[in-house]
Amino acid sequence: MIPPRLPKSALRAAMVMAGAGMLALPHLLGPYWTNLLNDMGIYAILGLSLNIILGHCGLFHMGHAAFYAVGAYTAAILSTRFSVPILWSMPLSGCLAGLFALAVARPIIHLRGDYLLVVTIGIVEIVRIALVNNIFGLTGGSNGLLITEPISIFGYEIFRPAHFYYLIWSMAALTILLFYMLQNSRFGRALNYIKQDDLAAEGSGINTAHYKLAAFVLGAVWAGLIGAVFAAKIETVSPQSFSFSESVLYFAIVILGGAGSIPGVLLGAFLITGLPEIFREWQHYRLFLFGAAMVIMMIFRPQGLIPPGRRHYNVWPYLGSFPRGVASRNREPR
């Protein structure tokens, strides 16, 4: 009845060892590969944030780059205009991305499946066009913004890939932990009910519009936060980084890795950033192959590489403690 699970102590030991390995990595790998790991971490966090909307709640959202852009540009504008240290602006980046998501998602939240997809594509394109057109005279047009302020946290200057590595991956670890908790909660379940059948969810007493919106805002806040880190890391924020095809990449990370599955999304981010580096001569074929992979996966493995596992509930204290009802003579065929 109960699926076998690793004993908690073994799990803890494995996690400690993995953690120690992760801490040592940048010293073992050198700046080039560390930088690749940083990209991977950013994509992982973006994938996880999109996973809330697309994976857990099943909303076909392909405009995630728009929220990411709001975060990155907020940080870049605060840095270039007001000399705000770029990492201090992270909370504001997250908040503005969340508010932006709230504003744009609210009127479209009732749209179904493919219609929502098309509208979110429209949104990310409008945002990109707005950035290129130097909206409000703040975004620097198609060249974007160059960040010259030094980046520091608590007086400790961050410039080497290894510094970013610790920043990005501690953020990733926190994201994984929090999203894992979220997945195993009333909130996480509500998103899954909506994904499965939003009409039945509403009819079971779940405020579906509220949760869809909350999923959008939460995903956007996280995209905004990591957008600020991205701005700090890349030092030039420009519209090319937030195109429709970027959004397609995040989408592919979630769908190919396994929608609704944290390990799946991590694997997806790993593959999508890592593979093109390993097979450098194939780099031009990257999107070509992703496209083919998307078709093939949908035909043969639509649930993704690592589909979401089941939640575990400790029901043993309650089993058998209630009188069985009058319908109890119904026996299930085994």
Place this chain on the structure above:
Amino acid sequence: MLELIQQLTNGLAVGGIYALIALGYTMVYGVLKLINFAHGELFTLGSYLGMSLLVSFALAGRLSPPLAVLVIIVLIIGLSALSGFLLERVAYRPLRQSNRLAAVVSALGASIFLQNAIMLIYGPNYQVYPSQIRLTIAVSLWGLNIPMMRILLFAASVMLMIALYLFINKTKTGTSIRAVATDQGAAKLMGIDVNRVISLVFMIGPGLGGAAGMLLGLYYGQIRYDMGTLYGLKAFTAAIIGGIGNIPGAMLGGILLGVAEAIGAAYISPAWKDAFAFLVLIIILIFRPTGLLGERAADKI
């Protein structure tokens, strides 16, 4: 005033292209309830194949240019229809029974695949249509200089649309397409081969889309591997404006969008031209998701 009319004619020409592409979206949606995201790429493919054929045949001098263009357009319609047929077989038919969202992802994958295939073959830069073929003369009408190309383009798209309209409404095959779009189950019971109809729709739509691609190449003279995304989305907007699944609606929507865009670009701001179409799309989907011509329907519970 003259400026306005100039823009109007430009809008009509581009609108004709949108309408031709939109027909493919609307017909596929009609029978499968699926947005064929790869449709924009079939349009691009038609455009590139047209260029290749023009370069290799017409310039060899065996045919006179107008005749060559005509022959090649017919060839392109055939080739695009074939690509559409293959696309449906490979990327959509295996997913007919699975959930709709898997089909949408597959459509998206096919779109990315095709776009990048075109890029890998032809390169990421703009490609130029042979200038010898393109008509540069203009017609003077009531003091207006209207490029001949513009008139021909509009005439060609209207002709294709009339042909489609007659085919759908006056032939037996057209009737079976309409039957499948209305109720697939009932159509099957009436002895209509639904698979054949779906294949057919996936040939007609891309055929018209490919023709539109070639017309666009002739009109603007340059094409790029990723133009299918933008044209596809705009044509989809046009299909939505007319009410998706509605064939005359798609024609009307395409022309409306082309004209609105041309006027918007001229009088508001050319830099925001593309954003304008998306804004229209979003607003229509929010307030009238069944299009200007459609009726609101209730969900089945």
Place this chain on the structure above:
Amino acid sequence: MDILRLNGLSKRFGGLVAVDDVSLQVEEGGIIGLIGPNGAGKTTLFNLITGNYRPDEGEVIFSGQNITGLLPHRIVELGVARTFQNIRLFQEMSVLENVLAGCHCRLRAGLLASMFHPPSQKREERRALERAIKELAFVGLETQYANYAKNLAYGSQRLLEIARALASSPRLLILDEPAGGMNDQETHNLLALIRTIRDLGISILLIEHDMNLVMKLCDRLVVLEYGAVIATGVPGEIKKNPRVIEAYLGTEDPL
């Protein structure tokens, strides 16, 4: 005191009048059956009560409160739970999680509590689990808690929908063809189950085609034809009502 009162409810789809000026009452603690030929507008009427459709005219009064036009989840929160005619379970989720969906509106954990799992959230989750198991035991499915909903037999899926509805602590339970697809034994058990639910103080409004079940179970019947009420009364009267007999004549539902 009536728990539910419909006043002149109408709903049109285009030119078709699906529900035509329907008024009816459900007494507190009653079991009311809604019957009528296929396409009479029974399910549409349910959807008007549960907020899935908005009526064109008329009002829905639940427990003295006007709930017309409220969103379905609000109506569930107020105490009206439903099941669906074509079973709508969360097929890819466990039986237990399906029932937890019903508990949802009685839980409070918000986004932050769901992310950080403070003790109050953990307590609440335990309470929800206990409640869900209790409802599963009540319908006789607690040993199936870890199974996927899609793996249950048809009759059990209907029971699971009832358990999910009960988990939201309703005062009025709306059942849309609860015996649909059940065999005789299952239908027999269902009859006892619905009576037990009523004995717990939950009023019941149901659509059912199994006349045998309806006649035995219901305190009162309302007959719908072409969207309008053509008769209402105790089962014995309805059986003899000439208009009802006429409405059913020639349809496959034997009275």
